[in-house]
Amino acid sequence: MDSFWLVTMAILAGAVRGGTPFLFVSLGECLTEKSGKINLGQEGSLLAGAMTAYAVSYHSGSPWYGVLAAMGVGMLLGLLFAWLSQLPRTNDIAVGIALMLFGSGIAFFFGKPYIQPSAPLLPGIPLGAWSDSTQIQAALRICPLFFLGLLTAYFLAWFLRSTRWGLQIRAAGDQPSAARALGISLKAVRTWAAMAGSGLAAVGGSYLSLYYPGAWTEAISGGQGLMAVALVIFARWDPKMCLVASLLFGGAQSVGPALQAAGIQTGYYLWNASPYVLTLIVMVITCSTKKSLAGAPGALATGE
Amino acid sequence: MTLIPPENLERFTQAPASLDLYRITKKFGDFTAADEISLTVPPGTVHALLGENGAGKSTLVKCVMGFHPATSGEIMVGGHVREIQHPSDARKYGIGMVYQHFTLVPSMTVTENLVLSRPDVPAAVNWKRETARLEEFMATEAPFKVPLHKRASELAAGEKQKTEILKQLYLKSRILILDEPTSVLTPAEATEVLALLRQMTVAGRLSIIIITHKFREVFSFADDVTVLRRGKLAGQGKVKDLDRDSLAAMMMGGTSSAKPVPSAPRATTSTSSRRTALRVKQLSVLGDNGLTAVKDVSFELAEGEVLGIAGVAGNGQRELMEVLGGQRPAATGSLEAHGQPYHGTRRDILAHQFHTLPEEPLRNACAPMLSMAENIALRTFDQPPQARWKWLLNFRAIRKSALPLIEAYSIKTRGPDTPIRDLSGGNVQRAILARELSTLPLKILVVSEPCFGLDFAATDFVHQKITEARDRGVAVLVVSSDLDELLKITDRLLVMSGGQITYETPTATADLAVIGTHMAGHG
Numbered sequence: 001m002d003s004f005w006l007v008t009m010a011i012l013a014g015a016v017r018g019g020t021p022f023l024f025v026s027l028g029e030c031l032t033e034k035s036g037k038i039n040l041g042q043e044g045s046l047l048a049g050a051m052t053a054y055a056v057s058y059h060s061g062s063p064w065y066g067v068l069a070a071m072g073v074g075m076l077l078g079l080l081f082a083w084l085s086q087l088p089r090t091n092d093i094a095v096g097i098a099l100m101l102f103g104s105g106i107a108f109f110f111g112k113p114y115i116q117p118s119a120p121l122l123p124g125i126p127l128g129a130w131s132d133s134t135q136i137q138a139a140l141r142i143c144p145l146f147f148l149g150l151l152t153a154y155f156l157a158w159f160l161r162s163t164r165w166g167l168q169i170r171a172a173g174d175q176p177s178a179a180r181a182l183g184i185s186l187k188a189v190r191t192w193a194a195m196a197g198s199g200l201a202a203v204g205g206s207y208l209s210l211y212y213p214g215a216w217t218e219a220i221s222g223g224q225g226l227m228a229v230a231l232v233i234f235a236r237w238d239p240k241m242c243l244v245a246s247l248l249f250g251g252a253q254s255v256g257p258a259l260q261a262a263g264i265q266t267g268y269y270l271w272n273a274s275p276y277v278l279t280l281i282v283m284v285i286t287c288s289t290k291k292s293l294a295g296a297p298g299a300l301a302t303g304e
Numbered sequence: 305m306t307l308i309p310p311e312n313l314e315r316f317t318q319a320p321a322s323l324d325l326y327r328i329t330k331k332f333g334d335f336t337a338a339d340e341i342s343l344t345v346p347p348g349t350v351h352a353l354l355g356e357n358g359a360g361k362s363t364l365v366k367c368v369m370g371f372h373p374a375t376s377g378e379i380m381v382g383g384h385v386r387e388i389q390h391p392s393d394a395r396k397y398g399i400g401m402v403y404q405h406f407t408l409v410p411s412m413t414v415t416e417n418l419v420l421s422r423p424d425v426p427a428a429v430n431w432k433r434e435t436a437r438l439e440e441f442m443a444t445e446a447p448f449k450v451p452l453h454k455r456a457s458e459l460a461a462g463e464k465q466k467t468e469i470l471k472q473l474y475l476k477s478r479i480l481i482l483d484e485p486t487s488v489l490t491p492a493e494a495t496e497v498l499a500l501l502r503q504m505t506v507a508g509r510l511s512i513i514i515i516t517h518k519f520r521e522v523f524s525f526a527d528d529v530t531v532l533r534r535g536k537l538a539g540q541g542k543v544k545d546l547d548r549d550s551l552a553a554m555m556m557g558g559t560s561s562a563k564p565v566p567s568a569p570r571a572t573t574s575t576s577s578r579r580t581a582l583r584v585k586q587l588s589v590l591g592d593n594g595l596t597a598v599k600d601v602s603f604e605l606a607e608g609e610v611l612g613i614a615g616v617a618g619n620g621q622r623e624l625m626e627v628l629g630g631q632r633p634a635a636t637g638s639l640e641a642h643g644q645p646y647h648g649t650r651r652d653i654l655a656h657q658f659h660t661l662p663e664e665p666l667r668n669a670c671a672p673m674l675s676m677a678e679n680i681a682l683r684t685f686d687q688p689p690q691a692r693w694k695w696l697l698n699f700r701a702i703r704k705s706a707l708p709l710i711e712a713y714s715i716k717t718r719g720p721d722t723p724i725r726d727l728s729g730g731n732v733q734r735a736i737l738a739r740e741l742s743t744l745p746l747k748i749l750v751v752s753e754p755c756f757g758l759d760f761a762a763t764d765f766v767h768q769k770i771t772e773a774r775d776r777g778v779a780v781l782v783v784s785s786d787l788d789e790l791l792k793i794t795d796r797l798l799v800m801s802g803g804q805i806t807y808e809t810p811t812a813t814a815d816l817a818v819i820g821t822h823m824a825g826h827g
Contacts, residue, residue: 164425171409171420178407182421183391298410 003262006135010261013139014254015247016146017212021046021221022246023149024204025228026235027156030242032078032197033232034160035190036173036299040096041081042201043225044103045074049202050209051107051114054216058119066119067145067206074202077103078195085194086187100225107218114216122211143211145203149243152200156239169193173297201225227279234282236295252278321382321398321478321511322347323368328377330363337363340377341537343530345479348505350512352526352543356555356759360535361515365481368513369401370394381479395423400477402468404484410457414450414467421471438474446470447500461616462493469501482514486521490616491787491820498525519548531555555760578606580643581748581779582658587637589623596635597623599803605748610770610780612794612811616823617785620803622663625752625783629660631668641748659683659740661751663783666732672725676717677706679724680739709738714765730762737766741773749773752783767793787819799823 025042032039049070057066077099085095128140160166171179172189179186204224209216231249235241256271323345330338338360345351353361367374370388378385381397388394394401408417419425419434438452450459450467459467465485472480480501486494502525504510516522522529522543529546531539531554539554582605591597598620605611615621626632628639630648639646641656652658662668670679678685681702686694689701706720713734717727724732733754740749754770755763770793774780784790790797790811797814799807799822807822809815 162429162431164427164429167412167416167420167425167429170412174411175407175409177405178409181391181401181403181407183395295411 003264007258007262007264009135009139010258011251011254014258015251016142017250018253019246019248019250020143020146020149020207020212021204021224022228022231022249023146023153023243024207025201025225026231026242026246027149027152027239028074028197028200028204029229029232030197030235030237030239031156031160031169031200032194033300034173034237034297035169035193036176036186036297036302037082037085037190037194038092038096038229038300039078039081039085039099039194039197040093040226040229041077041099041103042096042198042228043221043223044100044107045077045198045201046103046205046208046221046225047107048077048103049074049205050220051111051205051216052202053206054119054209055110055114057121057210058114058117061120063120063122063210066210067122067203070202070206071199074205075195075199077202078198079191081198082191082194086190111216111218115218118215119210121214122207124211143207145207145211148203149246153239153243160239165189165192170297173299176299201228204228223276227275230279230282233296237297238295249275249278322380323399323479323511323513324378324380324383325364325368326378326380328364328367328374328379330360330367330372331375337535338367338374338532339535339537341530341532343528343540345511345513345528347511348508349527350502350505350514350525352522352529353513353515353532354517354522354529354551354555355532355538356517359532359538359555361532362483363535364532365401365483365513365515368394368399368481392423395475395477398476398478399481400472400475400479401481402465402472402483402485404487406456406464406468408456408459408464408467411455413453413455414459415452417456417467418452418471418474421475423475441474445473447473447504461488461618462490462497465489465493465497469497478510480510480512482512484515484517486516486518488617488785490823491816492824494521519551522551523548578608580604581607581641582646582781583640583643584628585638585640587624587627587639588635589620589627589632590635591620591623597803598627600637601800601803601805602637603798603805603808605779605781607747607779608774608777609796610774610782610794612790612797613781613783613800613805614787614790614797614819614823615785615800619800621752621783621785621800623803624800625660625662625750628750628781629662629668631662653683657743657745657747659743659746659749661736661740661749661754663753663756665736666725666729669736670724670732673723675721676710676715676724676727676735677703677720680706680709680720680735680742683739683743709735709742712742713738713769730758733758733762733766737769741769746773746776746778748779748781750781750783753785754782755784755786755789763789787816787823791816 025046029039029042052073053066053070056069057063081095081099084090085092122143122145124141124143126137126141128137131137160170168179168184168189171182172184172186176186208220213220227249231245232242235245252274255274256268259271260268325341325343327340327342328338329336329340341364343351355361366372368379368388370391370393373389379388380386381399386397409420412420415435415438418438419429435452442449442452448466450463450470456464465488485497489497498521501510501512505512514521514526526543529541529543530537531551533555584601584603587598587601588596589598601624613621623632627634641658646652646656646658666672681690684690685697685702689698690705691697703720710717710720715731715734715738717731724735727735751770754766758766770780770782782790782794791814794811797809797811798805799819801823807819
C-alpha cells in the first residue's frame, strides 16, 4: 500500500476514533441548546466523566460500570447547571464557564490517585479481522460507544421531530412565551434537557479515558468540550449534522498523527492545530453581525 | 397535569358555551387589579371588554384562563361553577385564548404547532396520521384555510392570526377569548377574521370575549360590552343601546370625555413650494435575516409637513426606521438632509437637528439603568451648560434642565434621579418625546409607533406635541401601523408593503379602502 492510502485510511479511522467524543458532547449540547440554554460547562462534564469512568472502572473492574457512573456524574453537573442558570439574574455563559472550571476542578482533585494505575478499558470490536494488514485491523477496530453515539444521533433526530417531549423542548427553545401559553413548564423541560445533555457529554469523557487515548490524565480533553459547542453551530442544531461535523473534526485531529505515521514530519505541530483552526473558520463563516443564524433556537441564551 | 380522556372532553365541549363571571376580584399584594367584576356571556354571543391600559382587562381574562387564579369570585361555565386554577383547567372546560402576541413556535410548521397545542400530545407522534387527520379537519370543520406544511415564521400576520383561531377550534374550544386580535392585521384582514368569527357565534359554535380599544370593532362586532376603568366596572350594556360618546364617557370616567385631537389644519401651501428637509434616495436595506427588507424606497419630506408611513408591522418599517436613526447601514441608496449627505453621526445629527423616536423607546432609545434626567440629556450632555470643555459633565445642570421638562410633559416619576426603566411605558414615551422635541432648533423629527400602548390622554398629548412641532416648521415623519392615528395627524400618506412604497396620497383625500388594499400588497 502506498503512503497516500495509508494516510487516507488513518484519517478515516481517526475520524471515527477521534470524532466519538465530539459526537457525544455535541449531541448533548444540541439537545440542551434546543431547549434554549447554552451550556459551556460541557467541558467540565467531559473531564468529570472521564475521571469518574476511569476510577469506577479501576475499582469495579468493569469499564461499562465506568460509563454508567460517568453518565450519572454528568447528569448531576447538568442538574447543577440547570438550577444555577435558571436562578433570577444569572447568565448561561457565566454559569457555564463556572461549571467548566468546577467540573475540571473536581476531576483533577479526585483524579490525582488514578493517573498512575491502569484500569480495565473498553473493548474494541475487531471489524478488520478478515484482513492480514495490521494497519487495516487497527483502523477497523471500533469502540462500541461509537455505534451507541451513531444510534443516539438518529434517535435524537427522531426524538426532537416526533415525540411529545421533543416538540416541547423545541417550543421552549424557540418561543418560550408560546411554550408557557401551552402550559409547558420551561423549568422542567430545560432541566431535563440540560441533564441529559451533560450526561451525554460525560459519556464522551468516558470514551476518552476508557478507550482512546485510554488513560486518565489532566490534559486528556484538550478543549474538546468547548470545540463541540462550536460544532453544534456548524451542524445547525441538527443531530445528524452533528454526526457529520464530529467525524470531520475527528478527522482533522488525526491529520497530524496520520502524516507522521506515514513518515511525513513537516509541520507536525501545525497539522495538530487543524481542529482548532477549523473551529475558528467555522466561527468566522457562521457569525455575522447582519443576519441571525438560520436554524438557531430563537430563545438561545436570551435569558428568557 | 392530568390528561382528560377523550369521552370527557366530548362531554365538556358539548355543553352550552355560556360564561358567567361573578364578582371576580384579583389582588396583587395591596393592589386590587380587578375589583368585584361580574359579566355574562350568553351562548353564541360576542362580549367586548373595553378599557384603557391598566384598566384590568388582562388581569380579568387571566383569571378566567387560570394563569393566576382569582382572589375571590366565581366562574361559571355553562351554568356550572368551575374551579379554574391552571390553564389546563380552562382548556378542560373548553375555554381558549388567542393572545395579542402570537403563541406559535416560529420554527415549527403549522401541523407541528397544532399537534403541540393538544392537551394529549401522543408520546410518539405518527406524523402521517396526524397530517391526514388535520387535512380532514381543514376540509370539513375549519372555516378558513391555512397552509399546513408552512413554518409559522413564513406566515403573514393574518395567516398567523387565523392559525391561532384554528388552533382553538381544533382544540374544540367553545368559549374564545381574543386579546386585541386585530392589532397586527390590515383593515381588510381584520374585517375578514372578525366576520368569520361572527358567523361562528351566530351558528352557535362559539361564544367570544374580545378585548379591544377600537370602538369600530365594538360597534360592528359585539353584542354586549363591559367597560373597565382602574380595575373597576365602569359600565356595561347592550351595544345597540349605546353610542360612541357614552362609551368614551365610561372609559374616561365621565369627567373628561375623550376629546378628539383637534384635527390638524391641513397644509394650505402645496408641499412643493417648501424647502425639502429630508430626501431618501433609492434606499435598500437588508434585514436581520440577510434578505432585502427595504427595497428601493425614495421619498421627500418637506419642512412644516407631517408625512405618514402606513403599513402592517413587519413590512420593512423597522429597518427603514433604523437606517434613519443611524442604527443600521443601508445596502444601497442614500439619505440627504437639507441637501447634504446624511450619515447619522453625532455631528450630522447636531448639524441638521435630526431627531428620531424609535418604537419601544425603552429598548431602542434609552439607557435603562441611567436616571431619567440623564436619559433626557443624552442629546445635549456634551454641550454647555451640561458639559464644560465638551467632556466634563455638570450633573447639576443635567438634573436642572430635566425639571421643567418633567413639568411640561407631565411625566409621572418619583424624581429626575429615578432610573428610566422604573417608569411606566407611557411615561418613558413622554420622557423621550421631551428629549427629542425640546431642543428648540429641531428641524427633522422621525417617530415610529409613537402611541403604541399609550392610553387616551397620553395619545392625545403625543399627537398634540407632534402637531405643534409641525406648526413650528419641523419636518415630521410618522411611521405607524395604526391607520386611524395617521389619518388624524398627517398631511400626506405613504403606504409601505413588502419593503416598498406602494402608494402615496394626500391625507385629506385618502380613501381607506384603497389604502387597505395597498397595505395588503394587492395595490
